[in-house]
Amino acid sequence: MDNMTLIVLLLILMGVAYQLGLTRSRAIARNTTGRMNSRPGYYGWLVALWCGLPALLVFILWTLLEPSVIRSVVLNQLPPEMADLTAQQADSLMRRLNDIASGYGVAGDPAAYEVAAAETLSRLRSIGELAKIAVMASLALAGLFLARGRIHADMRARNHVEKVINVGLLLCSGVAILTTVGIVFSMFGEAMRFFSFVPPTDFFFGTNWNPRFSSTGGNAYGDFGLLPLLWGTLMVSIIALLVAVPLGLMTAIFMAEYAPGWLRSFAKPVIEVLAGIPTIVYGVFALMVVGPFFSDLGALVGIQVRSTSALTAGFVMGVMIIPFVSSLSDDIITQVPQSLRDGSLGLGATKSETIRQVVLPAALPGIVGAFLLAASRAIGETMIVVLAAGNSPILHANPFEAVSTVTVTIVNQLTGDTDFASPQSLVAFALGLTLFVITLGLNVVALYIVRKYREQYD
């Protein structure tokens, strides 16, 4: 019986338990004069949970622990001359035993001790399977009948079920948090491995980026200087913000203060569509349309502009993040209490004076929060820069030249034929971690500012 069938059977049993609890509680309700503590459905749920949850818990633990238990038993049975295997040797031996036990066979004749161990392995497996089913079935049935027997009029079934729901919700939110923590830890581990090849000072303060591919041989790893990439990221992001902040903020002011209702209800969703366009589409647009346009424009005024440059990528990215700035700022400007506007207008201020001197200062913390969120979005953006920034990891300050960013480099280092144990690949984790820390920092600051602002007017 495979695990899927087991789970399905357990679910069916839980359904039965629900019905049993339901009918039982109804019967009790008929025979008691007072009110039942809870409605019948809750008793049904309680019985079903008692039936299903302990068995499920055993199932999970068993599935997790069984392989390692079996492995240690099998390895202990090996003849004494095989006693001191290294972990790697043990792993490959277990693979061989698995193949023998499953009847798949191995290359060459298996040794006598291997055949014996494989037999133990398959015997233990079938015993384990049976034992698992037996334990689960008895737990499920015991839970079912115990819970059903305990049903009485005063039992607080609602409260118990409520508690289980609470725990369930807690576990769900825990998954998201644990995933984040897990990602950080795994990146951290890999990044540490990278730093065993390249000293952190060379990485964080190096000004050259030239990671020779491992196939070129030798022990020379090349240069892994972060600064050109970080500078490229910064330059592209700053250009993006220079585009998005004024446009987005003006849009927000227009939407919140001037636009009549019908225009607002039509234009706001249209602007937000900008955020929904896949970034690869933006990238293609940048590469095919915006880049050549800037190049021609530059030729017209006598500046040499590469068609894939920091300017191209930054401009298109700026267009992409306009809705982040405008939508958030719009919400925040709308939240500024009307009483402040009235106060200013009542003193004889014009509308634009009111907006400049009262509304915007009041909304400023929230607007800064919106800028920072947009900035962290720009820093993490990949597809547009892959296509339009030109991928040239050289430290220079000319926005009309090609640059490379942290995200682009991660893509480059991990695509193609790579050896995942080499510093050329591992550097991606160090880069990713750096990026993560930067955007995390920006987000934390942004959220802090936004929250502090909210406290003021709610």
Add this chain to the structure above:
Amino acid sequence: MKMVDPDVMVRRDDDRQSQRAASQGVKMSARDVKVFYGDNEAIKGIDLDIMENEVIAFIGPSGCGKSTFLRTLNRMNDTIENCRIEGKVTLDGEDIYDPSLDVVLLRAKVGMVFQKPNPFPKSIYDNIAYGPRLHGLAKRKYDLDEIVESSLRKAGLWEEVKDRLDRPGTGLSGGQQQRLCIARAIAVSPEVILMDEPCSALDPIATAKIEELIDELTESYTIAIVTHSMQQAARVSHRTAYFHLGELVEVNDTETVFTNPEHELTEAYITGRFG
């Protein structure tokens, strides 16, 4: 059978009579004013004169249009979408709804204090200096300092805040904030001050201070005040106007309105039969 203690009402009656005798000119006047929100007629033709240097109180049950009428006097209703105004309102004989009139200048002459204290998120100094700066009332920093100090003094707030003018106005207590808003309105030297339930968010002590302040302000300003508290109307106003369902039912000397109302609706309201 009257709810209001006559002693409270007639406290300063003698002063008032003499003051008003001195200046009986009409400051603002409304003729057949109607206000519509969409198709709903919120105010149905009101005629009312507001005399110079008087305090006139607008009372009436919720939704009777008293606040709406107050807001027509400095065109604050302009900011509300769907709001349409008919009729004629004049300030010193000039039609304030005349298209050639600058609404910004009108609001500098007819200031407003709102129901909830609404100091700007700026320092106390900047709150007061806001209006004078907009209208260019001070040429030098020194003049501006003068205006700020005298406005705060008139609002009775100077002693409490003179050492912390650079602190945010939002950090003051509710009553102080409301006096700050009054000082802010005074700072642009208006001729008329409109007050829309200025004490409804304040405790009794802060309310008493504001009422005292209103009394002092009548020397130099004309004040129209909307209030839900009949005692307050009785204490601070010279004349009282009773509004009911968008109509002006009765306007008379405060004493007359509270002791001998002409209209039975007024009597029903001030004796607490509805409201």
